[in-house]
Amino acid sequence: MAKSRSIFMCLECGTSHERHMGRCPDCGTFNSLKEHRLGSHSKEPASRLTIEKTSAVPITQVEANEEDRITTGMREVDRVLGGGLVPGCGMLLSGEPGVGKSTLLLQIAQAISLTGKRFLYITGEESAAQVRLRADRIGASSQELWLLSECDLDTIEQQILANKPAVVGIDSIQTLRWEEIPAGAGGVVQVREVTSRLMTLSRREGFPLLLVGHVTKDGGVAGPRALEHMVDGVLQFEGERGHALRVLRGLKNRFGSTEEVGIFEMRSDGLAEVENPSGLLLGDRPHNAPGSAAAAVLEGTRPLLVEIQALVTPAAHGAPARKTSGIDNGRLSMLAAVLEKRLGVPLGGCDIHANAVGGVKLRGTAGDLALAAAILSSFHDRALPKDVIFAGEVGLLGEVRPVPGTRQRLEEASRLGFKSACLAPNSLEGSGPDGMRLHETPELANLARRFVE
Ligand code: TYD
Ligand code: MG
Numbered sequence: 001m002a003k004s005r006s007i008f009m010c011l012e013c014g015t016s017h018e019r020h021m022g023r024c025p026d027c028g029t030f031n032s033l034k035e036h037r038l039g040s041h042s043k044e045p046a047s048r049l050t051i052e053k054t055s056a057v058p059i060t061q062v063e064a065n066e067e068d069r070i071t072t073g074m075r076e077v078d079r080v081l082g083g084g085l086v087p088g089c090g091m092l093l094s095g096e097p098g099v100g101k102s103t104l105l106l107q108i109a110q111a112i113s114l115t116g117k118r119f120l121y122i123t124g125e126e127s128a129a130q131v132r133l134r135a136d137r138i139g140a141s142s143q144e145l146w147l148l149s150e151c152d153l154d155t156i157e158q159q160i161l162a163n164k165p166a167v168v169g170i171d172s173i174q175t176l177r178w179e180e181i182p183a184g185a186g187g188v189v190q191v192r193e194v195t196s197r198l199m200t201l202s203r204r205e206g207f208p209l210l211l212v213g214h215v216t217k218d219g220g221v222a223g224p225r226a227l228e229h230m231v232d233g234v235l236q237f238e239g240e241r242g243h244a245l246r247v248l249r250g251l252k253n254r255f256g257s258t259e260e261v262g263i264f265e266m267r268s269d270g271l272a273e274v275e276n277p278s279g280l281l282l283g284d285r286p287h288n289a290p291g292s293a294a295a296a297v298l299e300g301t302r303p304l305l306v307e308i309q310a311l312v313t314p315a316a317h318g319a320p321a322r323k324t325s326g327i328d329n330g331r332l333s334m335l336a337a338v339l340e341k342r343l344g345v346p347l348g349g350c351d352i353h354a355n356a357v358g359g360v361k362l363r364g365t366a367g368d369l370a371l372a373a374a375i376l377s378s379f380h381d382r383a384l385p386k387d388v389i390f391a392g393e394v395g396l397l398g399e400v401r402p403v404p405g406t407r408q409r410l411e412e413a414s415r416l417g418f419k420s421a422c423l424a425p426n427s428l429e430g431s432g433p434d435g436m437r438l439h440e441t442p443e444l445a446n447l448a449r450r451f452v453e
Contacts, residue, residue: 008033011183036182069255070167070208073111076263076273077104080235080248082256085167085208089255090199092173092227094213095237100246100266101212103138104237105169106131107270108210110140112167118144120165124151124175138270151185153178153194157201165207170198172212173227188226195227228252239266240326243359245280246271247299261300278305278416281358287386291378294418295370296391296409297362303405303412305389307357308367310374312350320348326356327371335372335394342398343448345379366403368394369422372444376452384451385420388439389413392424398444402427410436422447 007016010024010032023030069084078084085091095101102125109119123131128147135141148159153176160168170176174186176194183189195211202209213227215236228234233253239246248262264271265280274280282305286292291310296303308327315321322333332354336347354371356362369392377384391409393401402424403409410421411433420437432438441447 006035009036009181009183009189011187011189034182036180070112070117071115072108073115074108074262074273076248077108079260080250080253080256080262081233082250082253082260085210086232086255087206087208088203089232090195090202090209090211090230091233091235092211092213092231093235093237094215094251095239096215098241099237099239100264100271101214101237102126102171103134103266103270104248104264105171105210105212106135106140107138109145109167109169110135110138110142113142113144116144117166118146118163120146120148120160120163120168122148122150122156122159122168122170124149125171140270151175151177153197157197160201160205160207167208167210168202169210170212172214174214192226192230195230199230238361240359240361245274245277245359247361249300257301259300261302263299263302278303278412281306281360282416285357285386288383290381290383291374293370293374293377293384294389294413295356295362295367296389296413296421297360297364297366298405298409299363301405301408303409304360305413305416305418306360306362306367306370308362308370308374309355309357310371310378311353312347312375312378315349315351321351321353323351323353324355326360327354327362327367331365331368332371334396335368335375338394338396338398339372339375339444343376343444345376347375347379350379364403365393366391366409368392369400369424369441369447373422373447373451376448380452382452387417387419388422388451389418389420390422392422392427392441394444400424400441400443400447407433422451 008020009016010027011034015026020033024032068087071078071084093101109121113119128149131147146163150156173191173195177185177190178194181190181193198209234251236249236251237246244265246264246266250258250260263274263277265274285307293308295306295308297306322329324332336352339345340347352375370390372394373384373390391403391406393403395401406427414433414436420439421432422439422441425440425442439450
């Protein structure tokens with residue numbers, strides 16, 4: 001039996017120490033160490049447990065089958081996971097409150113349990129009856145989908161061992177509590193220790209574990225990204241309030257690529273997988289509207305066509321406004337400055353609003369050319385031709401640079417009926433897909449001359 005002793009845990013960063021100190025040596029916070037007595041019968045925090053005694057073996061003798069992966073049965077989820085859940089893995093499903101994490105987890109639970117594998121859905125946020133109601137709404141009910149409404153980690157562990165589920169999902173990690181840890185539920189210390197104990201259990205028993213985690217306001221998962229290094233993968237679920245589009249992104253994945261994204265639409269009966277997001281996004285693009293340009297961007301490895309809108313108006317008073325939604329504010333300011341300096345467009349006296357339509361977040365620089373085109377189009381009040389797709393990065397000198405994956409982007413555009421592309425010289429080897437016309441644009445000045453002036 002282990003001897004009774006104390007450890008000192010930092011309530012700020014969750015590290016534990018052998019002795020008391022006035023200042024945590026890990027995070028530097030003063031007076032944050034609290035004594036925690038480990039009873040003689042108690043387990044140590046799971047992070048200190050060793051699973052079992054093991055010995056080294058040649059890699060060729062290690063058994064590992066791709067077939068062991070448990071597919072979720074949801075194409076968009078499997079794509080992000082790299083083909084399915086690996087036995088014993090711990091994956092974190094993170095996202096802001098209200099984005100649809102519980103719905104996604106329940107749909108994954110439904111899909112897996114329909115293949116005859118038992119899924120234990122543990123909720124610390126809702127009652128089992130509430131989950132049942134939601135399940136009815138999204139049409140999820142299956143003999144192998146089991147529910148447990150519980151926050152106490154000891155009970156949860158017993159239930160997992162007793163019911164032998166093939167996969168366990170927990171909603172959410174912030175609601176669970178391990179009695180022995182002195183800190184409150186949802187704090188960094190609890191969350192870290194609870195996760196660590198669950199991960200140990202999942203590895204030992206071999207079931208994949210899906211943990212829902214709310215992202216805090218600053219974008220960290222459960223405190224300062226305390227969990228990301230502990231789990232095997234982090235899947236981030238993103239979406240804009242008021243929009244139906246949802247993107248599942250692999251931020252970390254020990255068992256697959258982080259380049260893949262899954263795309264969903266939130267409907268009244270749950271999440272629907274979207275195979276053709278560009279069609280969804282460009283569906284109701286207006287005709288002949290100044291300030292609208294179509295950009296071909298990449299979400300992971302998937303080309304996505306997005307409408308970029310800009311509205312340029314005389315500045316009302318004071319400093320000109322630069323307001324964006326789904327677009328990096330700094331990128332807009334930079335493009336406005338380049339347009340002013342290189343093309344002499346007097347944007348310094350104008351407010352500029354810019355949006356990526358449909359709740360998409362524009363990442364990287366490939367949307368620069370479309371954004372510049374939209375700004376010019378709004379400034380001159382001249383609509384761009386509707387069948388031109390833009391793909392290019394803009395530099396500080398006003399030069400246009402090629403972007404990776406241009407052919408993929410143009411193929412997607414061609415599929416959706418775009419007839420020509422505006423891009424940097426040498427973006428593409430050979431001709432455009434399906435006879436698409438290519439407007440090579442070395443500089444923003446060429447863009448302005450061709451399309452808007
Ligand atoms: P939820 O999964 O509860 O989000 P989270 O667990 O991330 O906090 O879902 C949040 C929103 O999704 C909720 O405001 C309502 C909406 N929703 C639908 O539009 N359709 C549905 O079928 C469901 C279940 C939810
Ligand atoms: Mg929820």
